[in-house]
Amino acid sequence: MKKKTTAQQGLQGQIAVVTGGAQGLGLAIVEQLAGDGATVAMADVQLEKAKLSTARLRKKGLNVKPAHLDISDSVGVRAYFDQVVNEFGRLDILVNNAGVGQAIAPITDLSDAEWDRVLRNTLTGTFNCCRAAAKVMERQESGCIVNLASINGQNPAAMAGAYNVAKAGVISLTKTLALELAAYGVRVNAVSPGPVYTQFNKTVMAQRCQRLNISEDEMIERIRKSIPLGRWGKPTDIASTVAFLCSSSAAWITGEILRVSGGLEGVSAASPKRSKS
Secondary structure, three states: OOOOOHHHHHHOOOEEEEEOOOOHHHHHHHHHHHHOOOEEEEEEOOHHHHHHHHHHHHOOOOOEEEEEOOOOOHHHHHHHHHHHHHHHOOOOEEEEOOOOOOOOEOHHHOOHHHHHHHHHHHHHHHHHHHHHHHHHHHHHOOEEEEEEOOHHHOOOOOOEHHHHHHHHHHHHHHHHHHHHHHHHOEEEEEEEEOOEOOHHHHHHHHHHHHHHOOOHHHHHHHHHHHOOOOOOEOHHHHHHHHHHHHOHHHOOOOOOEEEEOOOOOOOOOOOOOOOOO
16 A cells, blocks of 8 residues: 555645636646545536536545635625534635636736735735734644745746735735734645646736737747746646645644745846836
């Protein structure tokens, strides 16, 4: 029989919630945690997609359950976490992966609606879930929260002001909550991914390519060359790091922001002048 890893031993029997788990990084995280022995609730606003993704993972023998969750709905979030505790009796892991990207634009062109949409879904949504989970974990005096930040939150990129601010807020929220929950034995950390070729990044890149008047292939290669390790990230690169932070191997780690980016610290190049209208 194959010997289980420390991570697998640490997650066996754990109850986990992963927001935005139906696709991309979230789906990779769900699969990693479930593969390491956790029972995982795949909470996503796209319920049908969550059901399809769950069906695929269950065929692999993984213990995954789909659920509808709009993280921007504070009342709905509280009700959902109450439901998780009622069903499973506890909550051991929360991974806040859900969020939205921003329509690429300089701050001078950023609308009120776009600013509000990004902050509401990426920062406030993470806050809603952290608050609900923290109340459960305080009572238990155990648990682990991992928030998905971004290198943009540490080194802002041009034409993504709302997204930069939202992810910087996630980083500050992570550090604050780590201090507040430490007395209860609850750990709170964040992972800051670099460029990973998911649908999320494809959409953002298409907009940047249009702004810079270059092809997608040129943009992909430009970013690859800027990464010290010489390649784009894979969803599994992020998922394995999240699983480590959730495991007993990370039992003395809290309040940390772990950059997983192949050595890339950020994309901070200044934007060229725009033609005047």
